[in-house]
Amino acid sequence: MYPFIRYATTIAHAALQVKKGNTLPLSKVGEITLRWRLTDIDNFLEMNNGRVLTLYYLGRTDFAVRTGLGKQLLKQRWGLVVAGSTIQYRKRIRAFDKVTMKTQIVAIDKRWIYVEQSMWVKGKPCSSALLRTGVTEGGKVIETARVLAALGKADWKLPPTGYVAEWIESDQDRPWPPMD
Template sequence: MYPYLRYTRSIVHAVIANKKGQSLDLVQTSEVIVRCSLTDLDPMLEMNNGRVLTVYDIGRTDFIIRTGLGRLLLKKRWGMVVAGSTIQYRRRIRFLDKVTIKTHIVGIDKRWIYLEHSMWVKGQPCSSMLLRTGVTEGGKVIDTTRVLKSLGKEDWELPPTGYVAEWIASDADRPWPPVGLRV
């Protein structure tokens, strides 16, 4: 089941943080702390890999709200989509572990905003996820220049480099639909 209570609590905390002057600039990193609960566990008694993706939603929502993007999305009736992701797992997250979720922007191109999430337990990285996200209007992804202009950041640039640029290039070569599933 989706962790609606935990998610709602994180939204309330992000809104309160903004009201207390703890908003973030787009270049900053959001940090949210959650506990690995019983409903997060798989049969190996560690956080389920699918739950990791769901818990990253909490970090992304905090980042969106605290940077002002959330308010802009509501005001303009825009949406936000995830159009691709890649993830690496390095350490297990166990029951009751205190998990810090870090979220920041690692690149922006004409169409996409690339976010990176990471989970940390006791100062050790456990997983990292790279996301391709887009802002939508009427169901279609809009240019990031419109989004940045609406945020008062029209001169801000962060072109994807390094592993982010490599992932973008590699993903562009990936056949769609998947080769083994074509009709």
């Protein structure tokens, strides 16, 4: 089941942080803390891989609200989309572990915003995800220049380099499944 209560709580907490003046610049790392719950379980009594991806959504939500993107999404009637992702798992998250989730923008190109997220338990990385995300209007991805201008960051440049650029390039070579 989708974690609707956690989602609502994340939005409320982030909005409260903004109200207190604890905003987050786009160039910084957002951080939230949560606990593993029984609803996150798989048959090995650890956090389910699919749940990890779902909970990463909470980190992106907090990041969007605290950076002001959430406000612009409402004002402009924009939406968000994930157009691709890759994830690595390094350490299991076990029952009732306290998890620190970090979210940051690692690259921006003409159309996409590349977000890196990671989960940490007791100072050790457990998983890391790289996502290709976009802002949509009328169901279509808009140029990042419009998004950055709405956030007052029109001159901010963060071109893809290193592993992000390599992922973008290798993803372009990936074939789609054949149509039957």
